[in-house]
Amino acid sequence: MVSVHSSPSTVVPESVKILVAGGFGVGKTTLVASVSEIPPLSTEELLTEASTGVDDLAGIEGKTTTTVALDFGRITISPRLVLYLFGTPGQDRFWFMWDELARGAIGAIVLIDTRRLDTSFAAIDFFERREVPFIVAVNNFAGSHHYEPEEIRSALAIKEGVPIVIADARQRDSSKLALIKLIEHAMSKIPEATPA
Template sequence: MASTSSEEGGVIPTPVKIVIAGGFGAGKTTMVASVSEIVPLSTEEVMTEASTGVDDLTGVERKTTTTVALDFGRITISPQTVLYLFGTPGQDRFWFMWDELALGAIGTVVLVDTRRLDSSFAAIDFFERRKIPFIVAVNCFEDSDDYEEDEIRKALAIAPGVPVMFFDARSRESSKLALIRLVRYAMSRLPAESELARA
């Protein structure tokens, strides 16, 4: 990722697309809102009776809103790099949008809620199949059980090289560290030719 210079001599940061994915209620909207340096665009809508029997609220019974399109935010992590964050909707019925949101992304933060581990499989499978680099970020909810990294990795069948971290989606610093971890991991996966081109 190489930044460019403007005619005035200032540095124009390179835009980098990041996807924030995960199951329903995992904390995607919260993460984007906590870390974005602009007022985030959110397409959250109040859940109605029409979603009864369609959206599984097991473990997130207090959730009253849901993302119906995407969340969008931006954060500058260095003078050379600005991240554009695209949060995916979590419910099965909106998965058709994931291909579009993932297009051009260098990587993904897959959020995991240990109260609903099974809701993470689809996101992990989606990015593995498309060979898009991702990290697994376990969102530490107050009422969730504590697990070790090895337990999470084994339960979700995560490949040995994929980073797994624990974080709090409500915390700007914690969310920022997750994004930096992803960028570093995605950069390490670049082909050697790309590295030479950026030198």
């Protein structure tokens, strides 16, 4: 977290950076847009013929756009605390940006689509390897089968202690609950100060 105070009468809020990550087409842009207090910055571009054979649209045939850099949103918690949300691009060819986006983040929400679980492994692995706190949010899509969190944990080999929540990225309240769960989880990973 970053805090800058220019004078006793001016409060500059601390900022907290959070990532919204996951595979191609799992709802990252939708989640950022649903919860941001400002119109989100989005780098959505139309899918073109050039993506044929590169982007796997199995299960998401109606998708017409894709994030090519990032999504950005903001939530003011109080005059002293602001959350900045960064949605990552989902396609493999844009993953080189994830390291930069992850720098300084307190944690991540990894969105998954149970119709395409195989798109989730790389994002989970990314945060596990870097020891960045994350939660898994199961984004409920129309026509997807409902699985219990422990079934998801087993299928994706998610470590015990990593929270799994059911979410709807389109719904502001549902997205907020996922963010709250992530912040609680990230805070639980902060080592307690030892008394002097």
